[in-house]
Amino acid sequence: MEPSIDTGNTAWMLTSTALVLLMTPGLAFFYGGLVRGKNVLNTMMMSVIAMGVVAIQWALFGYSLSFAEGSSFIGGLGFIGLQNVGAAPVEGMTIPHYAFMAFQMMFAVITPALISGAVVERMKFKAYVFFILAWAIFVYDPLCHWVWGGGWIADLGALDFAGGTVVHVSAGVSALVAALVLGRRQLVESEEGRAHNVPFVLLGAALLWFGWFGFNAGSALAADGIAALAIVTTNLAAAAAMVVWVVLDVWKGRRPSAVGAATGAVVGLVTITPAAGFVTPMGALVMGLLGAAVAFFAIERLSKLGIDDTLDVFACHGVGGIVGSILTGVFATKAVNAGGADGLLYGGGTELLVAQTISVLAAAAFAGACTAIILVVIKAMVGIRANSELEDQGLDLGDHGEAAYPDESPARLTQVSPPVAPHIADKHSATGSE
Numbered sequence: 001m002e003p004s005i006d007t008g009n010t011a012w013m014l015t016s017t018a019l020v021l022l023m024t025p026g027l028a029f030f031y032g033g034l035v036r037g038k039n040v041l042n043t044m045m046m047s048v049i050a051m052g053v054v055a056i057q058w059a060l061f062g063y064s065l066s067f068a069e070g071s072s073f074i075g076g077l078g079f080i081g082l083q084n085v086g087a088a089p090v091e092g093m094t095i096p097h098y099a100f101m102a103f104q105m106m107f108a109v110i111t112p113a114l115i116s117g118a119v120v121e122r123m124k125f126k127a128y129v130f131f132i133l134a135w136a137i138f139v140y141d142p143l144c145h146w147v148w149g150g151g152w153i154a155d156l157g158a159l160d161f162a163g164g165t166v167v168h169v170s171a172g173v174s175a176l177v178a179a180l181v182l183g184r185r186q187l188v189e190s191e192e193g194r195a196h197n198v199p200f201v202l203l204g205a206a207l208l209w210f211g212w213f214g215f216n217a218g219s220a221l222a223a224d225g226i227a228a229l230a231i232v233t234t235n236l237a238a239a240a241a242m243v244v245w246v247v248l249d250v251w252k253g254r255r256p257s258a259v260g261a262a263t264g265a266v267v268g269l270v271t272i273t274p275a276a277g278f279v280t281p282m283g284a285l286v287m288g289l290l291g292a293a294v295a296f297f298a299i300e301r302l303s304k305l306g307i308d309d310t311l312d313v314f315a316c317h318g319v320g321g322i323v324g325s326i327l328t329g330v331f332a333t334k335a336v337n338a339g340g341a342d343g344l345l346y347g348g349g350t351e352l353l354v355a356q357t358i359s360v361l362a363a364a365a366f367a368g369a370c371t372a373i374i375l376v377v378i379k380a381m382v383g384i385r386a387n388s389e390l391e392d393q394g395l396d397l398g399d400h401g402e403a404a405y406p407d408e409s410p411a412r413l414t415q416v417s418p419p420v421a422p423h424i425a426d427k428h429s430a431t432g433s434e
Contacts, residue, residue, distance in 0.1 A: 003089040003090075003091065003092070003093065003094060004089065004094065005089050005094060005095065005096060006094035006095070006222070008223050009093075009094045009095050009221070009222045009223050009224075010094075010095045010096060010099055011223070012218070012222070012223035012227065013095045013099045013100070013103055013218060013221065014099060014102075015214065015218075016103060016213075016214035016215075016217065016218025017099070017102045017103045017105075017106055017214070017218070018214070019210065019211045019213060019214025019215070019218065020103065020106035020107065020110070020211055020214045020215050020218065021051070021106045021109070021211075022207055022210070022211045022214075023106075023110055023207065023208050023211035023212065023214075023215060024047050024048070024050065024051055024106075024109055024110045024113055025047070025048070025207065026203075026204045026205075026206070026207025026208040026210075026211055027047045027110060027113055027114065027204060027208060028043070028044040028045075028046075028047035028048055028113075028204070029044070029200045029201070029203045029204030029207065030200070030201055030203075030204025030205055030207075030208060030262070030266070031043050031044070031046075031047065031116065031117050031120065031204070031311055032044040032197070032200050032204070033195055033196065033197040033198060033199070033200025033201035033202075033203075033204060034117075034195045034196075034201055034259070034311050035120055035121055035195075035196065035310070035311075036121065036196050036394070037196045037197070037394075037404060037405055038393070038394025038395075038396055038397070038403075039120060039121045039394050039395050039396060040196065040197070040200075040396065040404045041396040041400055041402055041403070041404050042120070042121075042125060042394075042395035042396050042399055042400060043116070043120045043121070045125065045400065046113065046116035046120065046125070046128055047110075047113040047116060049128075049129060049132075050109050050110070050112055050113040050132055051109055053129060053132060053133050053136075054108050054109045054112060054132060054133070054136050055105055055108075055109055057108075057133060057136050057137065058104075058105045058108045058109075058136075059081070059082055059105070060080070060081060061077070061080050061081075061137075062108055062136060062137065062140075062141050063079050063082065063085070063101050063104065063105070064076065064077055064078060064079035064080045065137075065141040065142070065145065066104070066108075066140075066141045066144035066145050066148070066149050067079065067101075067104070067144075067145070067148070067149045068080075068149075069150070070145065070149075071151075072146075072151050072152040072155065073142060073145070073146070073151060073152065074141070074142050074145055074151075075141075075145045075149050079101075082101070085097045085098060085101050086098065093221055093222075094222065095221065095222075100221070103218060104144075104148075107144075107163060107166070107167060107215075108136060108140055108141075108144070110167075111136075111140055111163075111166075111167045111170065111171050112131075112132040112135050112136055112140065112171070113132070114167070114168075114171040114172075114175070114313060114317055115132075115135070115171050115174050115175045115178060115313065116128065116132075117175065117309075117310060117311035117312075117313040118175035118176065118178050118179040118309045118310055118311065118313040118314065119175075119178050119179065119182055119310065120310050120311065121185050121310060121391070121395065122182055122183075122185050122186075122385055122386055122391055122395075123178075123182060123384060123385060123386065124382070124383060124384060124385065124386050124399070125395065125399040125400070126382060126399075127378050127379075127382055127383060127384040127385075130378050130381075130382065131178075131374060131375065131378055131384075134374045134377075134378070135174065135370070135371065135374060138370050138374065139170060139174065139366070139367050139370045139371065139374075140166070140170065142366070143165070143166050143170055143363055143366065143367065144166050146362075146363075147160050147165060147166050147359070148160070148166065153165070153358075153359045153362065153363075156355045156358060156359065157341065157351070157352065157355045158352075158355040158356055158358065158359035159274065159275070159278055159328050159329075159332060159340060159341065159352070159355075159356065160274045160325065160328075160359070161216065161219055161230070161273070161274055161275060161276045161277045161278055161328075162215055162216045162218075162219035162230075162273045162274065162276055162277075163215070163219075163273050163274065164273050164274025164275070164321045164324045164325040164328065165274065165321065165325055165359050165360060165363040166363070167273070167321070168270050168273060168274075168317045168318065168320060168321025168324070169318060169321040169322055169325060169360055169363045169364055169367070170363050170364075170366075170367040171313065171317050171318070171321075171367075172313055172314045172315075172316070172317035172318020172319065172320070172321055172322075173314065173318050173363075173364045173367045173368045173371075174367045174368065174370075174371040175309060175313035175314050175317070175318065176307070176309060176313075176314035176318060176368070177368045177371045177372050177375070178371060178375060179307055179308055179309040179310070179314070180307065181372065181375045181376075181379075181384070182375075182384060182385055183308070183385070184306070184308040185308055185310070185391070186388060186391050186392065195259050198258050198259060201258065201259050201262050202258055202262055204262075205262035205263075205265055205266060208266060208269065209238055209265060209266075209269065212234055212238070212269045212273075213231050213234060213235075215273070216230045216231070216233075216234045216272070216273060216276040216277070217230040217231045217234065217276070219276070219277065220277055226277045226336075226337055227277075229276075229277055229281075229336055229337070230276040230277045232281050232284070233272055233275070233276045233277075233279055233280075233281055233283075233284035234269065234272055234276050234284075236281055236284045236285050236288065237268040237269065237271055237272035237284045237285065237287055237288030237291070238265045238266075238268040238269045238272070238288060239265075239268070239288070240268060240284075240285045240286075240288030240289045240292070241264045241265060241267050241268025241269075241271065241288040241289065241291055241292035242261050242262075242264040242265040242268060242292075243264070244264060244288070244289050244292040244293060244296075245260050245261060245263060245264025245265075245267070245292050245296060246260060246261050246264065248292075248293065248296050263312075263316065264292050264296075266316060267291055267292050267295045267296075267316050267320045268288035268291060268292055268320075270291065270316060270317055270320030270321055270324065271287050271288055271290070271291025271292070271295075271320045271321075271323055271324035271327075272284050272287055272288060272291075272324060273321070273324060274321070274324045274325045274328050275287060275324055275327065275328040275331060275332060277336075277337050277340070278328060278331075278332040278333070278336065278337050278340040278341075279328070279331040279332055279333065279336065280331070280333065280335070280336055283331035283333075283345075286331070287323075287324060287327050287331060290323060290327065291319075291320050291323045291324055291327075294319055294320075294323050295315050295316055295319045295320050295323070298314075298315040298319045299312050299315040299316075302314065302315055318364075321360075322360055322364075325356050325359065325360050326353070326356055326357060326360060328343065328352075328356055329343050329344060329350075329352040329353030329354075329355070329356035329357070330343045330344045330345050330353065331343050331345055331346075332346070332348070332352060333345075333346040334346075386398060386399070
């Protein structure tokens with residue numbers, strides 16, 4: 001019997017696609033609020049430009065390399081230029097092929113944009129555009145195929161409901177490598193790099209939280225009980241992580257800050273992503289708590305190492321993704337998703353935990369190595385770092401000829417509010433993420 005279109009499932013997937021797209025402007029506001037005023041437009045453009053560059057790449061060949069029938073390591077060319085993609089349902093699904101392709105496109109768009117938080121305030125915009133295009137082709141598309149397109153990680157039995165390894169581990173590790181390759185920013189004592197617009201940060205976090213319901217619940221690919229479970233687990237993990245982050249701030253002798261609360265919520269969303277449809281609500285609470293605690297202390301540790309991951313992308317996304325992916329091997333249970341597997345806590349033994357660990361290590365090693373190679377090649381071709389004069393002036397004017405606050409004096413744009421969160425205040429006082 002030929003599969004037929006279910007209008008309810010299709011409506012939910014179209015809605016989820018729009019929700020995930022909204023996350024990229026949300027990321028722009030979240031990151032934009034965390035940087036200095038002279039770099040806010042450049043920072044936001046790094047997210048916005050991905051909505052154009054990566055979407056085109058996806059339609060031309062990215063979707064084919066990710067989901068067309070191919071080898072265990074890369075998809076074939078069966079969907080190149082969106083050939084054989086149409087309004088008919090996807091095999092085994094009840095939604096149009098177009099809807100599935102578009103939903104996956106939004107994941108491809110936001111993932112390289114996440115990396116931008118590690119390189120803002122010093123990377124040439126032209127080099128960044130080349131970087132995200134190359135990264136989408138050589139990192140995201142193969143990883144997507146490995147996990148979701150029938151590749152070797154899928155055959156291994158590892159679980160990734162909505163992007164723990166494909167999105168967050170890959171972007172987080174790549175961000176760390178990019179920060180190391182670019183080196184530290186040229187900061188002076190009077191401009192320590194703290195958040196210049198906290199309302200932007202809260203707006204961005206709110207849009208991310210809202211869009212994440214499409215990100216996770218949409219990954220059920222149907223308007224069903226698993227989608228409902230994913231909404232519940234997503235919200236509870238974010239709530240638990242936000243509360244834990246604020247408590248840890250107070251425990252450390254700091255005041256509870258808006259940026260800290262927003263950062264904690266985002267870390268919780270990251271942590272639950274690989275497990276959203278595989279764990280119980282109480283399991284999600286525990287995962288959000290643990291993910292926030294590990295990421296909180298990872299930020300402090302990386303700060304002491306002198307690594308200038310500007311907005312703590314590795315600690316928030318890389319560490320959050322790693323913790324969430326590993327804990328999926330502990331908290332997953334077939335009781336809530338018959339298509340999943342039982343983790344260690346539910347009598348499944350270590351089989352799933354081992355598969356999760358292998359998938360994390362493979363994704364991290366592959367993304368890190370490819371990122372280093374891509375940056376070395378781009379550096380040789382066009383250079384990757386803005387010169388000291390442009391860095392001092394701010395990349396808004398230097399790269400875009402625009403100013404977010406044209407009526408403000410240059411001196412005002414480097415003055416910032418008092419410390420508001422450990423990942424903004426502590427990291428630079430001695431010398432902001434999703």
